Amino acid sequence: MEFKVNSGMWGMMFGVPCIVADNFLKLADEAQIKTLIYVLRNNNRICTSDEIARAIGITPEQAEEALLFWEQANVLDSNSSQENKAVFSNGFMNFQPEPEVKVQENSQQNIKEESEERKKNDSSAGLKMSPSEIAEAVNDSSDTKSLFQLAELQLGNLNYTMQKSLIWMNSYLGLPVDVIIMLLVYCKSIDRVSISYIEKIAYSWNEKGINTLPLAETEINHLSETRTFVYAIMKAFDMKRRPTQSQMEYINEWQKASYPIPMIKYAYEKTVEQIEKMKFSYINAILIKWSESGFRTLEDVRNSEAEYKKNNTSKNTEAENSSFSDKYKSLINNI
DSSP states (O other), X not given: XXXXXXXXXXXXXXXXXXXXXXXXXXXXXXXXXXXXXXXXXXXXXXXXXXXXXXXXXXXXXXXXXXXXXXXXXXXOOOOTTSTTSOOBOTTOXXXXXXXXXXXXXXXXXXHHHXXXXXXXXXXXXXXXXXXXXXXXXXXXXXXXXXXXXHHHHHHSXXXXXXXXXXXXXXXXXXXXXXXXXXXXXXXXXXXXXXXXXXXXXXXXXXXXXXXXXHHHHHHHHHHHHHHHHHHHHHHHTTOSSOOOHHHHHHHHHHHHTTOOHHHHHHHHHHHHHHHSSOOHHXXXXXHHHHHHTTOOSHHHHHHHHHHHHHHHHSSOOGGGSOHHHHHHHHHHHTO
């Protein structure tokens, strides 16, 4: 199949800088390309991010990110007089006869040299790297090129923010390519592919020294078990939202203590029965008391209940009651 330009459509035209076609067709994502085309078409007036978003069907945040991408690529110049707005005005396009991409030599080495200065940063937000420098990093490093190619298989077309994030995880955190890809596969499997979530896990892996495939696999198994345990708790408590940070601390302790889900659910039911609301500290107190009394399963608790009820309805004296049932009476009635 062959195509040719429809000359009848050339009554009105606008230009696209050669630098875009030569350097950024692969690096730029769909929102960035659409944003640039819209701005180029309206090069005789100011375009705001809100207007662009409405016109091309993206969010204002995506529009702002796209505008920043093209500004850092030296295709657009921001209008600094418009404070706190992503505004780009007439005359911003660099239509020099032979546009060149400004790149920093040895960009990979510069990233490593600056890593100590960014050591306290727990995200890629502090990494100042233009799209041109990213392109240079890809050309200079086979590892970076391979990382981008493998990441695209998991996440699709990579936008500028994700590209910068991948370089940050690899060059600053020091995570190998295969470990980063395993992380991406895990995040995709649980439908959590936001940059902030991925970077949060990547940073924690760096802190824990997780930098090999076996260590990453072990950590992912742990994360999967924790996720399953949390969802089981949410279902048992009929929770409609994810647990808060303080609630997660209790849940993590219950998982470490190996409390069975049925036993935790019963403690929840006892809590609602006693105080008519869900309160994690109260549930936790019941579980601790049960554990201290030697109860390890829901069956242990129910057997103690049955024994207590049996002895409570008999005519035996208090001294004749079993110490086991006394423990249950004490821990439930005195929490």
